[in-house]
Amino acid sequence: MQSFTYIRPSTPAEAIAAMAGGGPGTRFLAGGTTLYDLMKLGVEGPLRVIDITRLDALARFDTSGPHELVFGALARMSDVAADRRLKEDYPALSEAMWKAASQQLRNMARVGGNLLQRTRCAYFRGGAPFACNKREPGSGCAARDGMDRGNALLGASDACAAVYPGDWAVALVAFDAVVDTLSPRGERSIPLAELHREPGSTPEVETTLAPDELIVRIRVPRSGAGRGSTYHKIRDRESYAFALTSAAVAVRLSAGVVAEARVALGGVATRPWRSPEAENVLLGQPLTEDVAQSAGQAAFAAASPGVHNAFKVELGAQTITDALMIARQRAEQP
């Protein structure tokens, strides 16, 4: 950990100005649950830190709007998790919060920063002597022939197979969420599905955000499949653990068949992973266990497993199946 300059602006405009004047090595800081952790590990070494937690306007969220749910980037994960309306109307979004991290971390972490959580790959976090293209571009990938139980089966490249670790973004991508940002060039909106990049040959570039761009809110268009949804997370222990496999699914049933299907995967891909393959299997079909199984398998048809993570093809498919059974039950409730 190295010394850094600490700036605490009180408006978004000040924050953007500070970033624009900061140059390379400047980082926004929200809850700090990722940035401080990585700074202590020596993986991140910002020279200037802009603490945005006093931008109170960005802390509000509203789950009652007629067209969309709006989450200010600085809403606390614990507050969003506790929102009753969200629990009822979009259980997948609420559960993605509840099943993330620990209560202590959720009390600190913010919903905007959470989207940018970096991978838990041990070789990325471990520093020397491990090669890591994400941490040190061009240095190689120690994970590829190493302990790859946590590696991605989907969206990996030769350079990097690090899993995107979050839960919230997986649930959001299932619901076609949009991220609003602010930069010196003004506001813009990015579909969440386009926020994270696959590693390709530049795994160090994880998002499509510009270096001076700040996430200010997340919007989720209302969906008829909200109530028929769940975030199902399988992990090595029942709390405070990242997903081995997870599935955010949402369905709307009409006349006994699936009229709307949303399936996204966590724990197995390099970014929040939407599975149109699984959704296509479901659409127009009665949601039986067999159909759910087929959808689960379709989601992993293109998976490329390594040595210790091959079980996730089966586990991931079963996770989707279970999630769909839970979602069906919810969708069928009057």
Add this chain to the structure above:
Amino acid sequence: MSHPDIPRVDAREKVRGATQYTADHALPGLAHGMLAVATIGRGRILSLDTDAARRVPGVRMVLTHLDTVGLQSAGFLLGGGYGFQSLQPLLGAAIAYRGQPIALVVADTLEAAREAAALVRATYEQDAISVTLDAPGAEILAQADSPLPKPAFADRVAGDADGALSAAATRVDATFQGPPQHQNPMELLATVAEWSRGELTIRESTQNAEALRHGLAKVFGLAPDRIRVLSPTAGGGFGQRNSLQAHTALVALAARELGRPVKLVVPRAQIFNNASFRPASRHTVRLGADASGRMVAAVHEIDHQTSRHDLFPLSYADLTARLYGIANFRGRERLVRNDIQTPGFARAPFEHIAACAFETAVDELAYALGRDPVAFRVANDAATDPLTGRPFSSRHVVACLERGAERFGWERRTQAPGSMRLADGTLVGWGVALGAYKAATAPAIAMLRVTDAGEIFVSVGGHEMGQGIRTAIASTVAVDLGVPAEAVNILVGNTGSVPQHLTAGSWGAATALPAVHKAALNMLRELERLAGNGPANRTFQQILRDAGRSHVDVEARHHAPGQPDAIFDRVAQGLPAAAGPAYPDFVSMSFCAQFVEVRIEPRTRRIRVPRVVSVVDCGRVVSPRTARSQVLGGVVWGIGAALREVSEVDPRYGGFVNADLAEYVIPVNADIGTIEAEFIDEPDPLINSMGVKGLGEVVMVGVAPAIVNAIHHATGRRLRHLPVRVEDVL
């Protein structure tokens, strides 16, 4: 006499956050240390660049192997020394394992120390490494042929196991793998060192204050009486705090050179790679039963890891030979030398994994014979110790099994694997396993003082690391003297008073309590003498005042049956001096029976443990409240070891990859169902005056195999490694 259920005497302080752990000490002028560690798995330092580190504002010192002239290693705890390993970092350029310290940075602030430590650069000459049991280059050494002392570390043999095995009617043969695991006590390893007029005070949470004192005396060539070690309360030990740590002498050296106190709190990741841990082990178990279903032969062959620089002895077969009345037994134990720090004792260090290998094989044999696993175990109980032929001082194995079976509802179990499936497809499995652990005893001296102000002070050899030794001591004194437990002031873990022998191996109560009990009886006699023919029914206070005495001191000593009084000389030198389980006239062990239910999800196959029943024969229960806590903790450890915990090794790099509490998966509350603890609570008639055996370790033994057996009952799969994870049952 059954002891009262008194609350933990230190509970109030703990929940208020008032308990002082090592890192809480903030002395005037305190400087902060941070270690820089080797990034190679083996080799030597060619050059060290500390310039950038020294340039960080606030840095006062960068200590390297060039600054340690005149210091020597304190030696290995199990080799006549005092350290968790013989290799004292920074005494030379050689690197034996990844994570070995190469420099200690000391600065005015922790932040500066951290920043500077990250700037220490080394170049190395690097050698090939072998860090797993099967790696090329791992050197295998039969313990029987090693320099380790005999008969303590000779192979355990009774009868003719191989002959009886080949004649057996039914046999099983299974190889079981135990992973490396770390103890991970909540309190990080930490030291505060302070010199004053040539005398050194060490504040460090430890299980072995005397070894720290004598070890540091050896390192610095000081008289031990110039060193004081204070460890009033440790935030968990579990074996990782049983001796001098790799960093302690370096912190003391820095404090001496700087002329100010220095604190080092070792980060978790560095602890993983530079402190004791449970080594990987491999067990081959062969069992044979005769036509009547009696077990007649057992072979248990074990390999486990040690470092290149030390021989960490094996003691697995010493347990498995005594679980049952098997007349023909052969153990064979081998050390596998790897490029690692010296592994060591982690709660139930040998017994947990030995029982896992053995008790899963026993289960397999019961199934091969079509026998109920509880009835089969009851039928194979031992009448006398198979290794020595001596009687057990007490052995309530059958009572543990029968009471556990009743409490668990075992009679509702159906034998066939997969036969207890629920309507929704959830697989249910019920498993049982035995646990046992030596009832060892170390020598202890207790001093007791009663004052004319009515105060009571006890000082005894022992360490509090959360297991509740203070509460047990208070309870003993309270019962003996007829005073409230909260009136008893207890001094433990402090080398300024009586000697502080290692507290480990579940011998804490059997070591300290008989000495305290004896001192209390001496005190009653002394007070009776002082009371003379005066009025009856006076308080201690009145007796002392009437006799014109400000206080009365008594002392008592206690050691294991059969030990000579000269054993106290070893204690005074800070050397291990415990005995057991084999005493001259008997063998003494604690026992338990563990009953476990697992439920496995139909599709995603998560394994859950909704309930455990643990019935324990630990002799007399002196402190019911802390005893129950010990059982809960031991069972949780067993669940963690069985289903979650593994220290992951990448053979290319050495060290451990998942070196933090997010990635090293210990159980959380949500993983734990109901745990019912029951005690036989029969005083052992022979082992000591209190009738106490040991508890803290036996309660972990048998949990993991009961879980693995329950998984077999649920799924029909015999799994032969730990941890068992979702991928093993998909």
